[in-house]
Amino acid sequence: MREEVFTKPELSFGTSTAPGKSTKLGMPWFQKMWKRIGPPGVAFILFIGGWELFCRLSGLKPYLLPKPSDIVMAASENASNLWVSVYTTITEAVLGFLLSIVLGVGFAILLASSKLIERSVYPYAIIMQTIPIVAIAPIIVIWFGAGMNAIIIIAFLIGFFPMLSNTLIGLNSTDHNMKNLFYLYNASPLQSMLRLRIPAALPYIVAGLKISCTLAVIGAIVGEYIAGIGGGKGGLGYAITVASSRLQTAYLFACGLSASLLGILFFLLVNAFAKWMLSSWHESEMNSSEG
Amino acid sequence: MSTITQAKEWVKMERLSKVYPNGTVAVKEVDLTIHEGEFLCFVGPSGCGKSTIFKMITGLSNPSSGTLQVMGTTASDARKQSDTAFVFQDHTLLPWNSVIDNVTLPLALRGVPRKERQREAERVLEMVGLKDYMRSMPRELSGGMKMRASIARALVSKPKLLLMDEPFGALDEITRQTLQIELLELWRQDPEMTVLFVTHNVFEAVFLSTRIAVMTPRPGKIAELIDVPVPFPRDETFRTTPEFGQIVRSVSLALKH
Numbered sequence: 001m002r003e004e005v006f007t008k009p010e011l012s013f014g015t016s017t018a019p020g021k022s023t024k025l026g027m028p029w030f031q032k033m034w035k036r037i038g039p040p041g042v043a044f045i046l047f048i049g050g051w052e053l054f055c056r057l058s059g060l061k062p063y064l065l066p067k068p069s070d071i072v073m074a075a076s077e078n079a080s081n082l083w084v085s086v087y088t089t090i091t092e093a094v095l096g097f098l099l100s101i102v103l104g105v106g107f108a109i110l111l112a113s114s115k116l117i118e119r120s121v122y123p124y125a126i127i128m129q130t131i132p133i134v135a136i137a138p139i140i141v142i143w144f145g146a147g148m149n150a151i152i153i154i155a156f157l158i159g160f161f162p163m164l165s166n167t168l169i170g171l172n173s174t175d176h177n178m179k180n181l182f183y184l185y186n187a188s189p190l191q192s193m194l195r196l197r198i199p200a201a202l203p204y205i206v207a208g209l210k211i212s213c214t215l216a217v218i219g220a221i222v223g224e225y226i227a228g229i230g231g232g233k234g235g236l237g238y239a240i241t242v243a244s245s246r247l248q249t250a251y252l253f254a255c256g257l258s259a260s261l262l263g264i265l266f267f268l269l270v271n272a273f274a275k276w277m278l279s280s281w282h283e284s285e286m287n288s289s290e291g
Numbered sequence: 292m293s294t295i296t297q298a299k300e301w302v303k304m305e306r307l308s309k310v311y312p313n314g315t316v317a318v319k320e321v322d323l324t325i326h327e328g329e330f331l332c333f334v335g336p337s338g339c340g341k342s343t344i345f346k347m348i349t350g351l352s353n354p355s356s357g358t359l360q361v362m363g364t365t366a367s368d369a370r371k372q373s374d375t376a377f378v379f380q381d382h383t384l385l386p387w388n389s390v391i392d393n394v395t396l397p398l399a400l401r402g403v404p405r406k407e408r409q410r411e412a413e414r415v416l417e418m419v420g421l422k423d424y425m426r427s428m429p430r431e432l433s434g435g436m437k438m439r440a441s442i443a444r445a446l447v448s449k450p451k452l453l454l455m456d457e458p459f460g461a462l463d464e465i466t467r468q469t470l471q472i473e474l475l476e477l478w479r480q481d482p483e484m485t486v487l488f489v490t491h492n493v494f495e496a497v498f499l500s501t502r503i504a505v506m507t508p509r510p511g512k513i514a515e516l517i518d519v520p521v522p523f524p525r526d527e528t529f530r531t532t533p534e535f536g537q538i539v540r541s542v543s544l545a546l547k548h
Contacts, residue, residue, distance in 0.1 A: 177383045184349055184370060184377050185397045195400075199387045280428055281386040 066250035071257070074250035081239070082251075086258050089220050089235035092148060093266070096155020097216035103156070104163025104212070105205060109193065111164075112171035122168070129161040133219065137226040151223030151235070158219030159212030166211070170204025171197050203282050206274040213266040221259055236262070298326035300360070301452060301485045302348060307357035309343050316510035317343040320357065323504060323513060327451075330478055330486045332496035332503045334542060340511025341489045345456050348487070349377060362452065369452075373401060376450035380457040382437040384429040390440050391416070391425040397448045415443040418477060435466035439473070446477065453478075455488045459495065471498055472526065479523055493546070497538045498530060505545040515545040 027035075048068050054060075055067040062070055075082055107125075111118040137154050144150045174197050182192045224237025234242070236259045243252040278285035302325040309318040318340040325331050333341040346352035347359055350367035361369035369375055376397070384393045392399075394416060395408040403411075416422045419439040429437055438458060445453055459467040478486050490496050496503050503517045519538055521529065529535055 175383075177379050177381050178385070180351060181377065181379070181383050182400075183351070184375070185400050186371055186373065187400045191400055195396075196385070199385070202387070281430060286430075 063247045063249045066253055070250040071253045074248065075254035075258075078251055078254070082254060082258060084233050085236045085239040085255065086262065088233050089217065089224070089237070089259070089262060092151045092223065092235060093155050093216040093220040093262070095152045096219055097159055097213055097266075099152065099156040100159035100163050100212050100216065101209065104160050104208065105167050108164050108167035108171060109198070111168055112197065113189065113193070118168070125161065125164055133158050133222060134226070137223065141227050146227045150227040151220055154223035154227070155216045155219035158222070159216045162211040162215065163205075163208040166204045166208030167201060170201025173204070174200045202277060203284055206270075206278060206285075209270045210267065210274070213270045214263045217259065217263045217266055298328060299363075301325050301327045301329070301362055302487070303358075303360040304344075305358045307344075307347065307359055308355050309340070309347060309352065310355040318347075319510035319512050321511070321513055323516075325485060325487065327485055328482055330475075330488065330499055330501045332488045332490055332500040333506060334490060334493060334496045334503055334546065335506030335511065336491060336508050336546070339506040339508050341491075341506060342456055343511065345454055345487070345489060349375065349454060373397070373448055374451040376445035376448055376453050378438075378441050378445045378453070378455040378458045380460045382429070382434075382441040384437055384440055384444075386429050388429075389425065390421060390427050390429065390432070393429065393440060394425070394444045394447055396444060401448075411447050412443075415446045416440075418446065418480075419443045419473065433466075434462050435470060438462060438466075438470060442470075442474065442477070449481075451483055451485065453484055453486045455486065457489050457491070460490070460492075467495070468527070468530075471495060475499060475523065475525060493539055493542045494530070497535060497542060498525065503542055505542055514548060517541055517545065 052068050055065060066074070107121075111122060133154060136157065137150075140153050140157075141150045144153060171193075178196055178200070179192070182196050187195070220235060221237035221240070224235040225241060228234070228238060236255050240252060240255045240259075243249075243255060275285050302323070304321050304323045307318060307321045307323075308316070310316050321344065333344065335341055343352065347354050348361055348366055350365075350370045359366055362372070362374060364372075384390075385396070388396070391409070391412050394412045395403075398408045398411060412425065413422060416425050419442055421436060421439050421443060424432065424436065424440075429440070432440065441458070445455075459470055462470065474486075478484060486499075488496070488499060497519060500519050503519060504513050505515045505517060506512065507514045517538065521534060521538075
């Protein structure tokens with residue numbers, strides 16, 4: 001009787017599977033891919049199709065609302081100009097972003113090294129953050145002149161604070177036991193910073209990177225609005241201003257979509273970097289890489 | 292002519308007290324001398340000051356009054372001599388480092404060359420049975436294996452004084468008993484090594500130690516020092532002997548008083 005009730009279960013390692021369900025591991029790759037991109041893909045096609053159909057049936061003027069096909073046409077007709085604008089914005093955003101990483105992380109390390117410095121300086125960093133970038137931008141143009149330098153500084157300023165605050169929180173959140181361990185093993189402050197606090201802060205730094213990377217694109221475009229081209233080649237912000245003044249609405253849409261794609265591309269690159277950095281040990285990236 | 296040699300006094304506490312700034316008396320007038328080569332367990336209920344005594348021995352916290360000597364010097368000087376090692380309740384392995392990098396950490400912090408670190412790490416990982424896992428990341432290990440790695444990290448610098456603060460507290464009973472036997476074996480391999488072990492598990496204390504310091508609830512005092520005069524090696528059969536049960540009863544009674 002007992003043998004009937006207590007039958008030995010089948011042992012399985014690595015996966016726990018409910019009866020009648022297929023495993024995630026056993027799912028073919030195209031099925032997994034479809035599960036991931038299928039629903040948003042279908043929604044996108046329906047949205048674009050609906051938009052195209054609405055414009056054709058309603059007879060709206062293209063300068064008010066261009067059809068998706070008009071946007072594609074405008075982009076292909078102005079492909080070289082669009083590419084120059086995208087390339088210029090990428091350059092400005094990347095340089096601004098790199099500057100915000102170097103200075104944001106650098107200042108955070110400095111503040112985390114001394115509570116006195118943190119208490120003295122951090123409130124001013126918060127005050128800086130509360131001033132709208134559009135209010136600071138004209139001053140930057142006056143100081144650094146119109147053009148790329150000013151745009152890079154605006155892109156940097158917009159991404160600086162998220163990098164600083166996230167890194168600082170990360171550096172100050174080191175596990176108490178780990179800090180004790182380093183203290184007990186006579187680690188110097190520099191050793192503790194390099195071997196413990198910075199690695200432990202990496203998930204926070206990565207969170208800052210994810211915020212700052214998209215903000216850098218926005219900062220570059222806002223900078224181009226205000227600082228113009230300064231004798232160089234105009235970026236997407238400048239192209240949007242020009243297209244808007246000429247009522248080239250389809251090209252305006254193409255520029256806007258390019259800016260959006262640029263932000264997504266930046267985010268995906270930072271995401272890939274985060275996975276590479278953290279997937280071997282941190283829960284956040286482990287889950288996303290498995291799911 | 293006498294050939295008896297007196298074992299060195301490794302840790303000496305005289306009227307040692309700790310009062311926290313909020314007025315809480317964590318430890319009150321503790322007198323205790325621990326000799327070289329001892330395996331001494333501190334047993335007591337939560338909040339009886341066991342960990343506070345450890346913090347003072349390691350130099351993480353200063354005594355409010357009384358004297359404390361560790362290996363003939365002050366606690367902070369003893370720590371600087373790198374003859375002391377620690378194992379916490381939590382494994383405290385750096386999750387971004389492999390097992391071998393975790394184990395060699397104390398040596399790396401002291402600037403020991405890489406080859407020597409590698410050799411020492413292999414030695415201790417062999418001792419704790421983790422040699423095949425030295426390239427693994429901590430997340431790939433079970434709870435017991437993580438604790439073994441943590442013990443290996445403590446042993447890598449060949450400490451004279453090993454402080455263990457409830458190291459097996461978070462483990463299941465089977466793993467805990469296995470690690471107890473392994474720990475005794477590691478201790479026996481180095482006759483000079485003194486182990487101070489904090490636990491609130493009476494059975495664990497009796498199985499492991501040569502002497503047990505039973506502590507009272509706050510303010511923490513030593514209620515009784517109980518010898519465990521059972522020779523080593525000890526194995527699973529020791530847990531089933533009448534002697535074991537008798538010492539467990541003595542410790543339990545001392546805890547209740």
